[in-house]
Amino acid sequence: MKVEKVTNHIVNWLKEYAEGAKVDGFVVGVSGGIDSAVTSTLCAMTGLKTLCVEMPIHQHADHVSRAQEHIIQLGKRFGNVQAVHSDLTPVFDTFVRQMPNITTDPQVELTLGNTRARLRMTTLYYHAGVNGLLVAGTGNKVEDFGVGFYTKYGDGGVDLSPIADLMKSEVYAVGQHVEVPESIMQAAPSDGLYGAERTDEDQIGASYDELEWAMSQNDLGKSADDFSGREKEVYKIFKSFNNRNQHKMNPIPVCEIPSDLR
Structure with missing residues (x-):
């Protein structure tokens, strides 16, 4: 893959799409993983407003620290980057208390994991709506079109998908090129939907x-x-x-x- 040319192609595509849609830029949920790090960096490289949103829900400490490291680094590199912290733990806990039949059954655990993703989608669209931005998806080709490893109407609910035609290995190649923090490059991929590291x-x-x-x-x-x-x-x-x-x-x-x- 011609990494530099692919990177420039995606950045130009993002910019042209946003300008055509007459919006100010992008909002990206930053999780501390490679996909969101690459996506937010590509958005920042457009020169358009890029709002990075942290949305912890009983989040693992490693995910939080990597997300914050990336956002700080990105803010120093690009003047068009802004950040907001939306703690969704109280929202999630309130939701759980209102639901019947909350048990340790695997199906319930899976459903609650998907609920976390859908709360985050709602949060991203709130920030997008009040700021005139597009929600940029962070799914790669393997997740989106290979195994379907995402939540319908959760992280699958986006306005545009800049890296969905890149294999995971290609996402890492672009990440290296656009200087994603090494801590993220070396971290094991995780969807961050569960309290414990998985x-x-x-x-x-x-x-x-x-x-x-x-x-x-x-x-x-x-x-x-x-x-x-x-x-x-x-x-x-x-x-x-x-x-x-x-x-x-x-x-x-x-x-x-x-x-x-x-």
Whole structure:
């Protein structure tokens, strides 16, 4: 990949889109991870207003420190960067107290994780609305179009997706080029939706390098029977996520009414 040219292409695309939409810039949720760090940096490089929003919900200390390090660094590099801290822990706790059947069941835990993402989406759109900004998504190609590893109407609820055509490895390459802090470059990817540290690999069962490989094999029309050992296991993991998350990747189904019924 031609990293510098790809970086410039995304920055120009962001700027042209914002100017065409007649908005002042972008709002980005900054989590302390590589995807949000790269996205916010690319937005800042447009010269347009870039609002970085921290939205902790019982957040792991490492995530908080990395997010703050990135925001401080970005603010020193770019005069168009602003930051706001929206602590959503009390909002989340109030929500939980109002819900029935809160247990330690895995399905409840997953649902509450998605609730965190949706509270953050609502917060980003509040900041976007009052400041005349667009919500910039932080999903990469593997997450958005490979395994569907995001929350529908949570981190999947955005106005535009600047890095959604980049594989995770390519996001890291751009991150190195645009000088994302080393602490973020070295951190294990995590969605930060749970109180304890839990990496993406822990949740999915495969690394992003493995998922990229599986995604490329899927594009070639391969099946699990074409592989053995760990490769077969990884391919099955990819296909399982890809199949059950099609509802995220495809347009919302619309019941079309036949003309003879109108």
